[in-house]
Amino acid sequence: xxxxxxxxxxxxxxxxxxxxxxxxxxxxxxxxxxxxxxxxxxxxxxxxxxxxxxxxxxxxxxxxxxxxxxxxxxxxxxxxxxxxxxxxxxxxxxxxxxxxxxxxxxxxxxxxxxxxxxxxxxxxxxxxxxxxxxxxxxxxxxxxxxxxxxxxxxxxxxxxxxxxxxxxxxxxxxxxxxxxxxxxxxxxxxxxxxxxxxxxxxxxxxxxxxxxxxxxxxxxxxxxxxxxxxxxxxxxxxxxxxxxxxxxxxxxxxxxxxxxxxxxxxxxxxxxxxxxxxxxxxxxxxxxxxxxxxxxxxxxxxxxxxxxxxxxxxxxxxxxxxxxxxxxxxxx
Amino acid sequence: xxxxxxxxxxxxxxxxxxxxxxxxxxxxxxxxxxxxxxxxxxxxxxxxxxxxxxxxxxxxxxxxxxxxxxxxxxxxxxxxxxxxxxxxxxxxxxxxxxxxxxxxxxxxxxxxxxxxxxxxxxxxxxxxxxxxxxxxxxxxxxxxxxxxxxxxxxxxxxxxxxxxxxxxxxxxxxxxxxxxxxxxxxxxxxxxxxxxxxxxxxxxxxxxxxxxxxxxxxxxxxxxxxxxxxxxxxxxxxxxxxxxxxxxxxxxxxxxxxxxxxxxxxxxxxxxxxxxxxxxxxxxxxxxxxxxxxxxxxxxxxxxxxxxxxxxxxxxxxxxxxxxxxxxxxxx
DNA sequence: GTGAAAGCGCTAACAC
DNA sequence: GTGTTAGCGCTTTCAC
Numbered sequence: 001x002x003x004x005x006x007x008x009x010x011x012x013x014x015x016x017x018x019x020x021x022x023x024x025x026x027x028x029x030x031x032x033x034x035x036x037x038x039x040x041x042x043x044x045x046x047x048x049x050x051x052x053x054x055x056x057x058x059x060x061x062x063x064x065x066x067x068x069x070x071x072x073x074x075x076x077x078x079x080x081x082x083x084x085x086x087x088x089x090x091x092x093x094x095x096x097x098x099x100x101x102x103x104x105x106x107x108x109x110x111x112x113x114x115x116x117x118x119x120x121x122x123x124x125x126x127x128x129x130x131x132x133x134x135x136x137x138x139x140x141x142x143x144x145x146x147x148x149x150x151x152x153x154x155x156x157x158x159x160x161x162x163x164x165x166x167x168x169x170x171x172x173x174x175x176x177x178x179x180x181x182x183x184x185x186x187x188x189x190x191x192x193x194x195x196x197x198x199x200x201x202x203x204x205x206x207x208x209x210x211x212x213x214x215x216x217x218x219x220x221x222x223x224x225x226x227x228x229x230x231x232x233x234x235x236x237x238x239x240x241x242x243x244x245x246x247x248x249x250x251x252x253x254x255x256x257x258x259x260x261x262x263x264x265x266x267x268x269x270x271x272x273x274x275x276x277x278x279x280x281x282x283x284x285x286x287x288x289x290x291x292x293x294x295x296x297x298x299x300x301x302x303x304x305x306x307x308x309x310x311x312x313x314x315x316x317x318x319x320x321x322x323x324x325x326x327x328x329x330x331x332x
Numbered sequence: 333x334x335x336x337x338x339x340x341x342x343x344x345x346x347x348x349x350x351x352x353x354x355x356x357x358x359x360x361x362x363x364x365x366x367x368x369x370x371x372x373x374x375x376x377x378x379x380x381x382x383x384x385x386x387x388x389x390x391x392x393x394x395x396x397x398x399x400x401x402x403x404x405x406x407x408x409x410x411x412x413x414x415x416x417x418x419x420x421x422x423x424x425x426x427x428x429x430x431x432x433x434x435x436x437x438x439x440x441x442x443x444x445x446x447x448x449x450x451x452x453x454x455x456x457x458x459x460x461x462x463x464x465x466x467x468x469x470x471x472x473x474x475x476x477x478x479x480x481x482x483x484x485x486x487x488x489x490x491x492x493x494x495x496x497x498x499x500x501x502x503x504x505x506x507x508x509x510x511x512x513x514x515x516x517x518x519x520x521x522x523x524x525x526x527x528x529x530x531x532x533x534x535x536x537x538x539x540x541x542x543x544x545x546x547x548x549x550x551x552x553x554x555x556x557x558x559x560x561x562x563x564x565x566x567x568x569x570x571x572x573x574x575x576x577x578x579x580x581x582x583x584x585x586x587x588x589x590x591x592x593x594x595x596x597x598x599x600x601x602x603x604x605x606x607x608x609x610x611x612x613x614x615x616x617x618x619x620x621x622x623x624x625x626x627x628x629x630x631x632x633x634x635x636x637x638x639x640x641x642x643x644x645x646x647x648x649x650x651x652x653x654x655x656x657x658x659x660x661x662x663x664x
Numbered sequence: 665g666t667g668a669a670a671g672c673g674c675t676a677a678c679a680c
Numbered sequence: 681g682t683g684t685t686a687g688c689g690c691t692t693t694c695a696c
């Protein structure tokens with residue numbers, strides 16, 4: 001690999017001059033700038049960011065902590081983050097943690113050693129300790145699609161309370177009164193909020209709260225399926241189920257089918273996230289959409305603003321979810 | 333951030349000694365090693381890999397060039413690669429290129445500037461020029477799930493010819509004789525091979541080749557759907573369709589449904605890749621499975637072997653696909 | 665406008 | 681066993 005010395009020698013200037021044309025700093029005559037650029041192009045020179053990182057304290061890379069890149073929702077989120085990051089000159093290091101604390105810590109250490117300029121966190125709940133650590137390191141941190149109450153950290157998320165409300169009130173509006181909800185883990189704020197929104201909608205519709213209709217399940221299809229089977233085989237089965245994410249909701253659809261129930265005629269189902277999966281199943285899933293594109297864009301802007309100090313204060317940006325009605329919901 | 337000097341001072345030794353305990357090189361007495369380790373732990377010191385990279389010429393990061401991380405097949409592949417890379421101490425930088433040559437070049441330059449230790453390529457076809465460039469840079473490169481014939485590069489892939497053959501002969505075995513195939517792009521080797529396997533199976537079954545039954549489509553659900561609709565509304569519609577990936581196959585299922593045809597009673601459908609999607613739709617999709625876990629593991633072993641020179645020669649590892657029969661195929 | 669030189673945090677050769 | 685020191689490829693004062 002050619003170094004800045006090669007370019008300097010070849011161009012007959014000093015390395016300082018080359019550095020200045022690379023970074024567009026200092027004052028350089030048009031003539032030498034052109035000339036140096038020509039040489040760089042001819043040699044196909046790529047300045048080493050590892051060397052520049054040593055003095056500039058900038059690696060132009062961001063860590064992305066997510067539960068699992070193979071999970072469609074997070075993959076879509078990652079893609080939108082990647083695009084915006086790339087746009088602004090940053091690369092993305094993916095870190096799938098399975099919400100496992102040990103893995104999370106290992107990854108955070110890797111990112112520290114590699115001097116990532118910032119970390120975007122999309123993983124689960126109870127890592128407040130880790131968050132505080134990160135902030136102690138002065139490592140810019142931003143949280144996406146998750147809420148960290150009581151922590152001063154840049155955040156972009158959807159109004160989960162509203163989302164849960166939209167889902168449930170769509171159902172009550174269709175005349176359903178016996179509505180169950182399957183959450184992934186009430187320790188996760190977003191999950192809790194969605195359930196709270198659900199309760200609010202029921203309350204507004206004058207439906208008394210029934211705790212038997214609030215179930216918790218591991219957040220994958222199988223979990224949703226098993227949980228839904230229980231709910232649907234009870235003595236007083238719900239006529240509608242709200243799955244707190246698309247995976248769970250799809251599990252519900254499969255459970256219904258296996259029990260010989262038709263969707264939506266016998267059971268209505270609503271999901272959350274509006275991933276590709278929602279459009280792929282049959283009937284297509286009614287789901288609450290998160291504006292993934294915008295979320296990715298905003299979070300990158302927040303964290304890069306934080307990184308180069310161009311942003312005065314931390315903020316929490318709450319975007320509004322939208323209900324996308326498809327084929328899994330109908331009137332009772 | 334604490335530096336090696338801080339540790340040295342605090343421990344009352346030289347930085348060379350600290351470096352030696354970090355890297356487990358040289359000879360250090362048990363006593364001082366212990367002591368230095370204690371200090372490092374107490375200070376929560378993380379050695380800077382950007383500094384060490386400057387001398388060691390190793391960043392311990394790998395670039396992953398894929399079409400789109402939001403595509404389930406590639407997301408699953410990325411996850412398996414990430415896990416193995418992490419295991420061996422490497423991080424993964426994701427680069428979604430949409431198979432766009434400009435984006436690919438941009439990303440490759442980024443990876444060069446960042447001194448990635450190697451690049452794993454899972455993107456499309458006609459980038460032979462880029463490949464040769466990379467090899468000229470002496471940047472370790474490995475190709476996964478793609479074939480680069482005539483190029484000496486480490487490769488892990490599935491036998492696509494066999495895969496296509498398995499899919500089609502499953503269909504002929506069920507008595508189908510009018511079998512269509514939808515490929516994503518015949519310029520992509522893997523696609524071409526799958527179609528070749530399909531033809532081989534038909535030939536073995538004594539079915540004459542009909543070029544009207546070989547269609548090409550953009551590789552997403554909509555593409556598969558539109559193409560399938562054409563095929564299925566022709567004067568002599570196929571009784572079975574082989575979609576060269578799950579997305580395409582799901583498009584076929586949707587097309588059939590919209591045309592009022594039942595799957596598998598009226599049309600049988602086979603996919604390829606066996607992604608989560610296959611298990612999510614109804615009926616679940618019969619699909620040819622790629623051993624994604626193993627592929628990820630092997631490719632990382634190949635490229636890291638290449639990186640530290642512990643591997644004598646390049647190799648191409650061909651794994652065997654497996655047909656997973658589910659609900660979208662039945663006898664005529 | 666341009667260049668000399670110090671230094672970023674580490675590794676590795678070599679001296680002791 | 682441990683320490684000194686010369687780089688790695690770049691940025692950034694500060695002279696000129």
